[in-house]
Amino acid sequence: MDKETASTELYRVIISGGGTGGHIFPALSIADEIRRRFPKCDIQFVGAEGRAEAKRVPAAGYPIHLLPVRGLSSGGGLKRLFSLIPFTTQLYKSTKQAQDFVHHFDPQVVVGVGGYASAPTLIAANHFGIPVVVQEQNSYAGKANKLVAKKAKCVCTAYPHMRRFFPDTPEIVLTGNPIRHSLLETERKSRAAYATFDLSPDKKTLLILGGSLGAGTINKSILESIAQLAYREDLQVIWQCGESHYGGLERQVRDFDSIHLMPFISEMDHAYAIADLVISRAGAGTISELTALGLPAILVPSPNVAEDHQTHNAQSLVDRGAALMVPDSKAGTDLVPTALDMLSHPEQCERMATAAKELGLPDATQRIVDEIQRYARP
Template sequence: MERLKIIVSGGGTGGHIYPAIAIANEIKERYPESEFLFVGAKDRMEMEKVPKAGYAIKGLWISGLQRKLSLKNLMFPIKLISSLMEAKRLINEFRPTIAIGTGGFASGPLLEVAANHHIPTLIQEQNSYAGITNKLLGKKVDRICVAYDNMERFFPENKIIKTGNPVRQDLLQIADKRDGAKRFFNLKAEKKTILVLGGSLGARRINQLIEKELSFFQEADVQLLWQCGKLYYDDYKAYDDKNQVNVYEFLDKMDLAYAAADIIISRAGAGTISELSIVGKPVIFIPSPLVAEDHQTKNAMAVTEKDAALLIKERDLDEDFESTFLSLLNSEERQQQLGENIKKLALPNATSDIVDEVEQLLLRN
């Protein structure tokens, strides 16, 4: 196969960026001589994260439509035209062998232009409810890799391949890390550990809940491993007592955090759910209601419908959290059942399977 030139676009959130990087890494592993160019949205986090991963990136002047009337919406047509023109210039200059999109604003113009230039195109949809960019692209691209069943609601059925979402490979074997993980975080071996995850930036409502329930957790005789996020660390670090409550801005060693956990309280981003499926621990999802098209709730429901996790909506936390949590904490059988059921949803070979599809497209063209 000739030297590959791969153009990759995905961003706006870590949920789009990290799968894009994982796919690129797998291609690079198989084809070390490949050349890569990432395309993101100017001023979004991919412009920082992608270079840190060792890849070049160009930014488009693009953003999404706001839900309410705003000046940004008035600028959208101008930004879109500008981004399409810039995407065309990048495609003509780089001359990619294939174009890959993982969602986010910038992947729309880039994959649109690539498809119009008859370049092989593949998109990866992480969520159970497809984002607007990928829904529009689905009609034009050659292959669509998904993580959930029933995605023919959004895409042509003959283009869909269920691969799952790329995940960290260090999560595949965490059972034998449990004792070391407890020591790493200075946790008491005899106490149940509750891992709280709200994303790298944090989740205001989850943090407020944990703060409110600290005495409740103390009475329940559990210890907390609480990632409160970059935006909220200064507000909650005072609760870190290294006895019952361990507060972190960000958990770098996620394999150890998952290994130490007995019960996990988490948002319901697509990447997080894919990780939790591999980890196989009982989970209480508290989805963010503020994300586009409420896709976190839909992601969580796709899991809870299979009796593989519990779901509490933010508006019901005050009324339902304590009873739901205690019921789970007091039933080892229920914990085991949920852990086993969510593990059945795991697709640990997602990154490899996606790149297999990339290879098939390249061989076909």
Template sequence: MSNYKFILSGGGTGGHIYPAIAIANELKQRYPDAEFLFVGAQDRMEMEKVPQAGYQIEGLWISGIQRKLTLQNLAFPFKLISSIWKAKEIVKSFQPDVVIGTGGYASGPLLKAASSAGVPCVVQEQNSFPGITNKWLAKHVKNIFVAYDNLERFFPADKIVKTGNPVRQDLLNVSDKKQEALKFFNLSETRKTLFVMGGSLGARRINQLVEKEINFFKENNVQLIWQCGKLYFDEYKKYESEFVKVNAFINDMKLAYAAADVIISRAGAISVSELAIVGKPTIFIPSPNVSEDHQTKNALAVVNEQAAVLLKESELDEKFETEFLSLWNSEEKRKALGSSFKKLALPNATKDIVDTIEKLIKKSA
């Protein structure tokens, strides 16, 4: 039987959405007749990104709890009840064979409703420090797919399967796309290229750094692909020039990675996993504004293997130029970092996750 039914739920950020899409694509390849339904949070980016990837999505009226007392918090119990009710309805009418959660608010009510109805559920945790939803769901699911070691502190050890994070498979061969990439971004083949990215929404502190260092980059013959994020594009598009390419969002990430000689990035879990597969020298500037400082922990897991450079936001003004030039001007250092980083890659994550899901379906059939 190949007309299985799968519900996938994850969202809020690209870090939750893209793994869900990658898992769906692998399942679809194996079971072309299968039916798929995504469940996300109304008004979040998954409502746009999932249909773009060719899948149907339903939205729940759910959001997180703010840390301070707000009107949104007063609405939270109503949103939760409404979401659990709708999630039960979705599970009942769609009748999935398995439900897959990749984190984010919507996956909580959905996986709780599915597991209560006896549907086998799994979750995929991207970070070295799990999110609140996945910690809460741990007791309700069959397997927990992780990308880092030592997560027994948070999850039952017998449910953990270390697979790595699902990433776009087109990243496996970026090394032979450099010329195509430079042409795509309209950049020179005789200069080295820096790619700066701050996540799907952009990163204020990284954008401020780039703005401050524009002349420094010019003096050092750096050409720049700058993904500043949708929120900041209007503010920074004035810097677009022959050697600075300003983008709100880059749809074809493989070309940005292929063009780059050095990359500056946040240390979100999916970015770290993608960058390991790409194997380019990277300077991580973790966001200090995420729960339990997990981006710093993600970056340290790489830095401790001598595979990347870590700069805290608080030390950018004093250290950035020196650290950047020591990497930019040393081909030996760039090669060493890139190849050490590539050794940490787990490129078969999606396949390994779907192998385990297949076993689960067959067992419960």
């Protein structure tokens, strides 16, 4: 195949994976770009029952086929042993269902973005000889992607030097992670963005993100130091705390006018546009957005993720001066003081923003769909 010229029109595509926003949002971005290029393309998602994709994918306008797959317990000893039986049973059922669905739909290509449902679907595609393209978001590859990538045509990565995780894959392409197109179109520091949150353009804005589900450590650390943030006259805060955390936190911060607590931020383009500093977990999707937009950040990697991949993600930015990292175990004492110190030194924020921007790949979604077209069957 001539990779410089070959490009297939897409009319039937499966995108598989999910579990968290870190997998779902990239998958939807890829689907949107395919639909932009080929409005008549039939795009089908495959996800896991009971996971976030079951609601978010249909809400975005795409059909989804759900598998009864689940993850294996991360605990040790008897807990992990007893989880093997339902895990194996559901994996068998999921693989069989995936094979039936893939055989019936007969896609030109199957795209895997990671998550519980990705492995059975990509294994089914390999069984029928259908081309597979894998999108790996993290700097430390997940187990599912390492398994299915052995027979994939291509792995699209967000970080360089990923060959060590995929030694058998013919093509490793540095594309970056997909980000929402609206983020790139919003004017920085626009009055409309400030108006969305009823904030003042004359104050600095701290944006606190805990991922789509909220982050307990970040929420607890912010709450414990809320007075330091609330009584700083030149500062205002947008705090995304997660749906499950909102009720308890709202009662404790409602009297602070400068603290704008939200369960979920739907207008992320406007939130990023007015942020002077971001506090966040170190999920791959968020990091890709921060670098594409050139935003300074303090990253608090979650310790409860596979292969500690968030620490690897964060370290890749820290090594290049594009972020600071506060370990989860030290967030209670260090997070807010570090943020206030940075906001008091705008030149440090500016240097970090420049370094982050240099790492950004804002056209990642287009690059990934280019690869999907190259490897899809006619």
